Amino acid sequence: MVGFRTGLQIGVALMAAVLAAVLLPRYLELFTLINATVFVSMGVLALSLGLIWGFGGILCFGQTAFFGLGGYTYAVASINFGDTTWAIPLALALPTAVAAALGYLMFYGRISDVYMGVITLTTTLILFKFANSTAGDQWKIGSSPLGGFNGIPGTPPLNVPFDPGTQLAPDQIFVIAVLCLGLCYAAAKLILRTRFGRVSVAIKENELRAELLGYDVRLHKMALFAVGGFMAGLGGILFANCVFVSPTMFSLSYAGQVIIWVLVGGIGTLAGPVIGCILIQTLTTYAGTLSMIDPNLLLGALFMLAVVAVPKGLLPTATNLLAKLARRGDES
Amino acid sequence: MDYAVVVALQIVSGVATLVIVSLGLAVVFGMMRVINLAHGEFLMLGGYTAILASGQGINRWLSILVLPPLVVGLIGAVVERVLIRRLYGRMVDTMLATWGLSLAFIGGVTMLFGNSVTGISAPFGSFGIGRFHVAGYDMFLVLASVVLSLIVWAVLKLTPAGLIARGTMQNAEMAAALGVSPERVYALTFAAGAALSGLAGGLIAPVSGVLPTMGTAYIAKAFITVITGGAAMLTGTLVASGLLGSVLTVFTFLTTPVFGEVALLVMAIVLLRLLPRGITGRFLRRAL
Structure with a gap:
């Protein structure tokens, strides 16, 4: 079936x-491990939106x-x-x-x-x-x-x-x-x-x-x-x-982030939102350590860029690219 | 008796505030079908303009009523040119992009001015009704909401520019064939909507105080109002404001402000269940 x-x-x-x-x-420190758990829990959230959207x-x-x-x-x-x-x-x-x-x-x-x-x-x-x-x-x-x-x-x-x-x-x-x-x-x-x-x-x-x-x-x-x-x-x-x-x-910023994860990862895939979530979480955690830039500003800019430049999302864009390369490889 | 008058005045001013914060959104959504999730941040920018201007010693009325619409209208024109224009006809994408814009504005303003509340003192003081005091500025807001609605109505209905704008929204190709540039009309309409939002921000700044995230307090209410209003943007917004503003104020009086907002949301969801196209989708269809 x-x-x-x-x-x-x-x-x-x-x-x-x-x-x-x-x-x-075995390999991660406790602090990193707890952070990773947070990312994973948000991955589940991203997956839920990826499914219904x-x-x-x-x-x-x-x-x-x-x-x-x-x-x-x-x-x-x-x-x-x-x-x-x-x-x-x-x-x-x-x-x-x-x-x-x-x-x-x-x-x-x-x-x-x-x-x-x-x-x-x-x-x-x-x-x-x-x-x-x-x-x-x-x-x-x-x-x-x-x-x-x-x-x-x-x-x-x-x-x-x-x-x-x-x-x-x-x-x-x-x-x-x-x-x-x-x-x-x-x-x-x-x-x-x-x-x-x-x-x-x-x-x-x-x-x-x-x-x-x-x-x-x-x-x-x-x-x-x-x-x-x-x-x-x-x-x-x-x-x-x-x-x-x-x-x-x-909060609004969490609600917004979920959409960004799905959007960046790729709508119409299930792995994409999870990948997008973990990528962007890593990025925002890093941005949070920068005192120069407000994380909201960075997220907002990323969001606009994603809508305008990669409307399909990373995973579908990447798979398309790979498929194209493979086809070219077959032909030559 | 006095108490009843005070409650009635509160309801009227609650309705007026709702009209003021929704009008800019109603113009952009009603005319262009663009859902502008950065509407709240346009309000916020208007508020900051008012605060900064009056901090510089500029006349209080000038900094509440004149500068915010000018500044935010200009920002709106730039936003239209850079972002919105690429996304016409893609409603969901527009929504997402303006949400990004909203986050970026919040972040940017937090970086520039810090995450703290600044205020501006309200003009007029208060007057007494029996044992109670009513803020004069609340009554000024009521007046402002009436004047603003009249101006929007007059511009759309009585001026050539309004006629051209309405015509373009109905049929852009036909308008283009008649020698109107739809792009320019869209740009100007969006800027006008942004200017209205900016003015709203300036008007509510003395009441609400100004901070980077103030937009989030209004965006939900404004959206619910415009959407419950339905297709006829001005009439719909006014009727919906009247209905939802009354519910909000009455429940705020009876319980707490939070439950007032919960009641507003529940009311709106139930209304939309009964009238999915909004109030003017069923009644007053031919109104503006």
Whole structure:
């Protein structure tokens, strides 16, 4: 059922994930390793947008809403339960449900692309403002204060399931994060091979035609959007594990960065967004150490350049170049 | 009784603020179908122009009402020439590019002026209604919103330039055949929209204070207003401002400003679910 090519791609991705999980913790310092975990968690976020934008045609400007919701739910639930085991399903279910609800309002209202972008962006901005305003003792969920601008610094790291006493070390969390990224990639690839995935791509290519052929466009879009919300929530949980949750997870600059990663990496690919994410993260981390240039300025300039100069993204441009070179090699 | 009057005045000034911050966006989006995500930063630049000018000892009215639209209009013209022009007809790409622009402006201004709030004192002081005080400047904003809407309406409806602009937006090729250069019309319209945004920034600077990220506080509201308004840009913006501004102010009074904004968003999403083409997609279709 799964084609050879898809199988190969999934195999290579999983192999790379396992290799990274085995090798990197041996050679990287702890600080670099934690940073790498952050990159990987954002890679999951980038993948979620790459899936719904590149293969469903849903340009969500506020994918960070689900990322942040996942992180916050995880933090609040695990503080309340005193155990992270049941916090995880909850933190995956909430963003998925919110995505489904938002998707219902947008797709069943048949709001056009552009309006959808604005609504999703506004959603994440409102969450950002709300999370920022929750400073003080009156803002608590159960025993967990929400912390306003400071977020929840005491976000507990994952523990061994049903054993809250044994917390995982940062290198173990890195292994989990990398494996999650690999599995998400595989899952996305497999979803695209199913009937549901094929119909989603068809809708992206020509919505009217898909509808006239009898497919329920609204339902497919909503479902794919919910899958994206699920993945973004997973990214949020991983992020909460290596840093801690704070309103910046919802912020405009994060929301903007996700789009840049996908755009730079290449829309319509799944590996591209992850590659774009890690490249640009490395670059911004480096830019953050420069005191001369404001990172926002650099990002903004990069963003404009990407739209104007490489509208297809790095990965497709590179594959095209390689294909051309190969063809030339064959001819000569 | 006094309290009711004060609340009513607050609602009116909330609506007026919404009209002021949305008008520039409405012109650019309504006329050109360009989603300008750097709109908030145009406001911010207008605010900075006002602050810097009044810091230099320039007359307060000159620095609030005259310089911001001039400076930001000029910046808008440059942006159109360098960036927007390459992307006409590619709506999503335009959106992304202007978002990049917005980030770049925030970064640039942070580098130049630092990440701190600067203010400018509001003219007029306040007047009393019974036990309460109302800021005179809020009432000035109401007046300004009315005057601005009238000016936009008059320019579009009564002047030859407005006629040409509307004609070009309807059918650029036909306009070109009649000897109008669509490129110039687009450039001027975008600059005019930017100038309106700059003026808005100057107008709200005394109320809101100015900092590099101030645009993000307004962009969401402005967008929601324009989009809920729908196709008829001026009428739509006014009606949507009236509706959403009232919801915002009432909920702010009842709860907190944050819940006011949440109520505004929820209201807008529900409205768009019911009227996907905005308010003027269903009602008042033929209005401007």
